[in-house]
Amino acid sequence: MKGFRPAPLIVGTSERWRAIVGALLGIVITAILCRLCADTTAVWLVAPLGASAVLVFAVPASPLAQPWSVVGGNTVSALMGVLCVHLIDDPALAAGVAVAAAIVAMFALRCLHPPGGAAALLAVLTHASSLDFVFFPVLVNSVLLVLVGIIYNTATGRRYPHSQLVERTNVPTSRFSSADLDAVLKRYNQVLDVSRDELEDILHMAEMNAMERRMSELRCEDIMTRDVFTVEYGTDLQDAWELMRRHRVKALPVVDRQRRIIGIISLADFMRHAEVDRSDGMRERLNLLIKRSGNSHTTKPEAVGQIMCHKVRVISANRSVGELMSIFSEHGHHHIPVIDGNHRLAGIITQSDFVRALYRSGGVRP
Known part of the structure; x- marks a missing residue:
């Protein structure tokens, strides 16, 4: 039962407010611009965008929150949902197949994005049979949210887009190498909601902090x-x-x-x-x-x-x-x-x- 207990978030108050204000601005700006461009009867905002905003502004370093993951993941997932509406009559079966197909497509295109599953499911539940749904509102919503995310995260001191392939010139002295980390991640064989370079930096900092603590505890x-x-x-x-x-x-x-x-x-x-x-x-x-x-x-x-x-x-x-x-x-x-x-x-x-x-x-x- 301990697995159901939520872990404490080691995040300061300023960072929480940064994420809150960012998500507010991202959704508001995206919604206003899309509403101005849409017809009076058209859908101009999709619900999965709220989940995308949480990732873009609260965890901008996550591989799941990068621009290609947001835009590609939501768009290709919506496309899978529209295709399932055309090919499968049973809504329940179509919903399951749409989400599964969305995951397959996101893995293949390297744009895994959890809200993408919701975009695929939304297409089935709303019987979106036209490809117009894929381009507007899904694609346009995602692009606008990413643009706001780039501007806001950069202005508030967060690297976004956060490169997932970083060439290191000044590698910290450590007991493990990049090759060691790659080997462990390969054996771990699970998707991590943290970029590889961030994980390596965290491990290096933890090791240095542990060494400094032990050194401070030792006496001559x-x-x-x-x-x-x-x-x-x-x-x-x-x-x-x-x-x-x-x-x-x-x-x-x-x-x-x-x-x-x-x-x-x-x-x-x-x-x-x-x-x-x-x-x-x-x-x-x-x-x-x-x-x-x-x-x-x-x-x-x-x-x-x-x-x-x-x-x-x-x-x-x-x-x-x-x-x-x-x-x-x-x-x-x-x-x-x-x-x-x-x-x-x-x-x-x-x-x-x-x-x-x-x-x-x-x-x-x-």
């Missing part, structure tokens, strides 16, 4: 590496280098005795002081930098504090992971030390940790 302490290898200001460069090589890390936070961060030393610091930009004797210069000189007085750097970077970007353990996005992507950082409430080192977040968090925030697990 949830993804950081807790076992951090550290050095002190006076640690020999050779010891620091061997520590980095042994544990395959590219940076070491420099801390004092209270584990407060006073700097960071990275592979780039070693390379810079070894002058790797010079191609000759690079290995020898690096070995000379790392190796202890054994002299009490020397101009060569011997300790970590002499080559480390003193300006260190840190982040608190309770901060959102989403704040790291700009730090890693725009500022060129590769390692962000994490501090606790007492400003002591609690962990470190590397680019690998951050990428892993991004991967998991998309809802996919290895």
Whole structure:
């Protein structure tokens, strides 16, 4: 029985009023113009046009509401109804065949439009035996309604006609491709009352919103590496280098005795002081930098504090992971030390940790 419960409409008040005013103007303008052109005894407005107005103004992005669907669907369906009036004597049978034939024709011409079934049925019930009924009022009504729909929807910020075949140049980064969506729609094998490009945009936006929500819920302490290898200001460069090589890390936070961060030393610091930009004797210069000189007085750097970077970007353990996005992507950082409430080192977040968090925030697990 839950299937009979109507789903809530997630549409704002302004959009509802936009649709209401649009349908009002569409029917009024179409009716006035057709009444001026019709004879006094002729029918100048058909009831299925009311259903067409709902689609054109309330759901202008729907494939069922596009100009060709409205004009082609109503017109060809009315034609099927007129033909059934001529070919079938029983009105009940003619009504059923007319609606079925209208659906066949609309599928064949790619102009599926629900009010078209009503147009076919109306032709049978009113015994419309003349083709004049197809052209006026059905065709003229549909054309005028579409023209009003184009003007009104465009003026109110809605794309109409809404192209159903869109070539994408800037495809959003996502875990699924257009080919994946096409494959799913093929398996789904049902007519959707939403255009394919709108559906793809909705899925992309939902995925991005889910990722942002998960990222905002994650804290730095949830993804950081807790076992951090550290050095002190006076640690020999050779010891620091061997520590980095042994544990395959590219940076070491420099801390004092209270584990407060006073700097960071990275592979780039070693390379810079070894002058790797010079191609000759690079290995020898690096070995000379790392190796202890054994002299009490020397101009060569011997300790970590002499080559480390003193300006260190840190982040608190309770901060959102989403704040790291700009730090890693725009500022060129590769390692962000994490501090606790007492400003002591609690962990470190590397680019690998951050990428892993991004991967998991998309809802996919290895």
